[in-house]
Amino acid sequence: MYNLIVLASKPSDWTHDEFIAWWRGEHADVTYPLPGLRRWLHTEVLEGMDDKRSAGWDGMSVLSFDDKAALDAALASEEWKRAVAHVGSMGGRSIIVTGDERVMVPEA
DSSP states (O other): OEEEEEEEOOOTTSOHHHHHHHHHTHHHHHHTTOTTOOEEEEEEOOOOSOHHHHTTOOEEEEEEESSHHHHHHHHTSHHHHHHHHHHTTOOOOEEEEEEEOOOSSOOO
């Protein structure tokens, strides 16, 4: 799998719960149609391990594709443009990275 990983914080005028509900609801509805999307994991951040470096993050998404070419095709799609437009200029912070996944401990 090749993943697009998003770590995000809520806009300053939203509550954590509002942001998570939006991400898993309204924004998810816009994201599901991405071509080639094989898996989507979402984690609601409930606590950080280090207040200095981990504070202020609300959630993380891992969107998985077969390979980099499939991700590149999704990023060039009209569906991606709609998902980006849906986020708009809502504020908050994000870190977005991509990379090749390796299973280190398989599911039992």
